[in-house]
Amino acid sequence: MAALAPSLTGARRLVVKIGSALLVGPTGLNADWLRGLCDDVADLRGQGIDVVLVSSGSIALGRRVLDLPAGALSLEQAQAAAAVGQIRLARAYEEALAPHGVKTAQILLTLEDSADRRRYLNSRATLQTLLSLGVVPIVNENDTVATDEIRFGDNDRLAAQIAVTCGADQLLLLSDVDGLYTANPKTDPTARHLPVIDQLTPEIEAMGGDPVSGLSKGGMKTKLMAARTAIAGGCAMAIAEGSVLRPLSAVIDGARCSWFLPENDPQLARKRWIAAMKPKGSLQIDQGAADALRRGKSLLPAGVRVVQGDFGRGEPVQITGPSGETLATGLTRYTSDEARQIVGHHSARIAEILGYPGRAALIHRDDMAV
Numbered sequence: 278m279a280a281l282a283p284s285l286t287g288a289r290r291l292v293v294k295i296g297s298a299l300l301v302g303p304t305g306l307n308a309d310w311l312r313g314l315c316d317d318v319a320d321l322r323g324q325g326i327d328v329v330l331v332s333s334g335s336i337a338l339g340r341r342v343l344d345l346p347a348g349a350l351s352l353e354q355a356q357a358a359a360a361v362g363q364i365r366l367a368r369a370y371e372e373a374l375a376p377h378g379v380k381t382a383q384i385l386l387t388l389e390d391s392a393d394r395r396r397y398l399n400s401r402a403t404l405q406t407l408l409s410l411g412v413v414p415i416v417n418e419n420d421t422v423a424t425d426e427i428r429f430g431d432n433d434r435l436a437a438q439i440a441v442t443c444g445a446d447q448l449l450l451l452s453d454v455d456g457l458y459t460a461n462p463k464t465d466p467t468a469r470h471l472p473v474i475d476q477l478t479p480e481i482e483a484m485g486g487d488p489v490s491g492l493s494k495g496g497m498k499t500k501l502m503a504a505r506t507a508i509a510g511g512c513a514m515a516i517a518e519g520s521v522l523r524p525l526s527a528v529i530d531g532a533r534c535s536w537f538l539p540e541n542d543p544q545l546a547r548k549r550w551i552a553a554m555k556p557k558g559s560l561q562i563d564q565g566a567a568d569a570l571r572r573g574k575s576l577l578p579a580g581v582r583v584v585q586g587d588f589g590r591g592e593p594v595q596i597t598g599p600s601g602e603t604l605a606t607g608l609t610r611y612t613s614d615e616a617r618q619i620v621g622h623h624s625a626r627i628a629e630i631l632g633y634p635g636r637a638a639l640i641h642r643d644d645m646a647v
């Protein structure tokens with residue numbers, strides 16, 4: 278059965294969620310661990326995989342800085358701790374990724390941001406743009422305003438929402454447990470590990486218990502809720518033990534984990550998602566390019582005749598045929614200004630025309646719904 282599990286190196290876009298207990302230890306931030314994680318992230322980026330990090334830890338970090346007593350915090354204390362901890366958390370990621378030449382961005386969201394259409398579209402566009410610029414976004418809940426989220430602790434679900442929002446094909450929850458067991462393994466010695474879950478049955482859902490660790494919020498319950506969101510959106514989800522020094526390498530090398538398989542084909546889900554986007558502009562292509570698209574090829578600048586509209590990298594554009602008929606929607610790898618300069622030219626001339634190197638395709642096949 279384990280043969281069915283996807284591989285992280287096969288991901289196109291990967292979201293990794295980091296639980297508080299991994300990042301923050303008794304003496305504060307686990308700096309060596311964070312460095313190892315970021316080494317892994319940089320390796321994956323180097324392989325052309327987009328990476329988004331959803332990181333918990335602001336409250337755990339902030340409460341140490343503020344010397345707050347052990348045990349449950351009041352809502353106000355938790356919000357104050359989050360405000361203090363988040364600034365350090367974001368800085369720590371920035372410092373660990375900068376030596377690899379990887380840029381970072383901080384995104385703070387609440388669950389309401391995905392419920393409100395305009396805010397959802399804005400956050401999606403920002404994420405897309407950051408990813409198309411090669412940035413690794415560091416996402417957390419906006420704990421200082423999201424009271425419910427603090428009470429329920431929702432970074433597992435937030436991560437799943439982010440994964441679906443940005444069209445990720447894999448979501449990895451790094452936790453203090455190496456996957457889903459038939460019962461909580463910390464309290465039930467008979468609990469059995471489940472390597473691959475291909476359907477979220479009521480029996481599976483009933484296995485999700487609360488956390489035991491004092492720093493964590495959601496336990497297995499919110500991870501199963503996250504799985505529901507992710508797999509329905511065509512995104513495979515894994516739960517892995519993350520405390521080893523290079524946690525992503527460990528998963529790649531076969532460390533035990535649980536995979537939840539997507540209900541829909543991730544490529545198909547992504548294509549549907551692209552097809553539903555409102556185009557920011559259009560590209561009229563010639564007959565040769567239209568034929569190539571039908572044969573499953575990417576769109577090269579040489580086959581484009583006219584560029585219309587004003588769009589940025591990673592934004593949706595409509596592709597029309599020689600007589601103006603709609604052929605596809607795709608995410609462009611060049612801005613409208615760049616596209617206007619390179620269309621009609623062979624891809625080998627892109628660097629010479631723009632003054633910097635770029636991708637051969639104007640729209641890659643994977644980013645196109647025909």
Ligand SMILES: Nc1ncnc2c1ncn2[C@@H]1O[C@H](COP(=O)(O)OP(=O)(O)O)[C@@H](O)[C@H]1O
Pocket residue numbers: 295296297298451452453454456457458459460461462463484485486487488489490492493494495496497498
């Ligand atoms: N069926 C289960 N399988 C595995 N872990 C479970 C299960 N039910 C409850 N748990 C608990 O969930 C914990 C993981 O969730 P949590 O502590 O919230 O992690 P994180 O901080 O990574 O979000 C485990 O350490 C375990 O105590």
Ligand SMILES: N[C@@H](CCC(=O)OP(=O)(O)O)C(=O)O
Pocket residue numbers: 295296297298332333334335336337359417418420430431432433492493494495496
């Ligand atoms: N947003 C909160 C964490 C909430 C949460 O989900 O925590 P965890 O169960 O450790 O992933 C914080 O940064 O402290």
